[in-house]
Amino acid sequence: QQQVKQSPQSLIVQKGGISIINCAYENTAFDYFPWYQQFPGKGPALLIAIRPDVSEKKEGRFTISFNKSAKQFSLHIMDSQPGDSATYFCAARGGSGTYKYIFGTGTRLKVLA
Amino acid sequence: NAGVTQTPKFQVLKTGQSMTLQCAQDMNHNSMYWYRQDPGMGLRLIYYSASEGTTDKGEVPNGYNVSRLNKREFSLRLESAAPSQTSVYFCASSHDRLNTEAFFGQGTRLTVV
Numbered sequence A: 001q002q003q004v005k006q007s008p009q010s011l012i013v014q015k016g017g018i019s020i021i022n023c024a025y026e027n028t029a030f031d032y033f034p035w036y037q038q039f040p041g042k043g044p045a046l047l048i049a050i051r052p053d054v055s056e057k058k059e060g061r062f063t064i065s066f067n068k069s070a071k072q073f074s075l076h077i078m079d080s081q082p083g084d085s086a087t088y089f090c091a092a093r094g095g096s097g098t099y100k101y102i103f104g105t106g107t108r109l110k111v112l113a
Numbered sequence B: 001n002a003g004v005t006q007t008p009k010f011q012v013l014k015t016g017q018s019m020t021l022q023c024a025q026d027m028n029h030n031s032m033y034w035y036r037q038d039p040g041m042g043l044r045l046i047y048y049s050a051s052e053g054t055t056d057k058g059e060v061p062n063g064y065n066v067s068r069l070n071k072r073e074f075s076l077r078l079e080s081a082a083p084s085q086t087s088v089y090f091c092a093s094s095h096d097r098l099n100t101e102a103f104f105g106q107g108t109r110l111t112v113v
Helices: none
Strands: A004-007 A010-014 A019-025 A033-038 A045-050 A056-059 A062-067 A072-077 A086-093 A101-103 A107-112 B004-007 B010-013 B019-025 B031-038 B042-049 B065-067 B075-078 B087-094 B102-104 B108-112
Touching: A004 A086, A010 A019, A019 A086, A019 A107, A033 A062, A045 A056, A045 A062, A045 A072, A045 B102, A072 A086, A086 B042, A101 B042, B004 B087, B019 B031, B019 B087, B042 B065
Parallel strands: A010 A107, B010 B108
Antiparallel strands: A004 A019, A019 A072, A033 A045, A033 A086, A056 A062, A062 A072, A086 A101, A086 A107, B004 B019, B019 B075, B031 B042, B031 B087, B065 B075, B087 B102, B087 B108
């Protein structure tokens, strides 16, 4: 059972455009929602994260929008750059006394120069 | 600051062989994790350890065993490797009381022939 569903699987954006990646979750006990960025041959690294009591968080060109009632959250990359080309994973950390991180299936982003 | 260190980085096994993947973190984190990454499947949790001496199954535990030797080290063992276990394996750790991110190692690329 996929507890965190991520879309799209791949995304091609022109330089300067906006990249949008969406995730939906099922478990209302999740208490922390990070986004990870992964370059080829490397481990995932935290990009930005949000807690469910906040509707939006912005760090530079990266913004998380969070809709608790819809159980959805999304990553927006403004002014996308070729250096942003990577695989992005959303994740949710289990509440109810556990700290397991459940990941989405990933989105491969390619930003064209 | 080493962070999360995994060994080996690459390994080729024959079907039926056994091996142990090693992971160590130097950040005094409580929780440690083993994930496998397969194309189109994202990061799937194999096993999780909330503290020394405790382990919990994740989404795909079959064919694996783990050992949380101490707070620093969390090993993953394949007793009888199968081609279906060909994957990239990532170890991660997090300090849950501080509600911080999970940090990942650089991964182990395992091929079972």
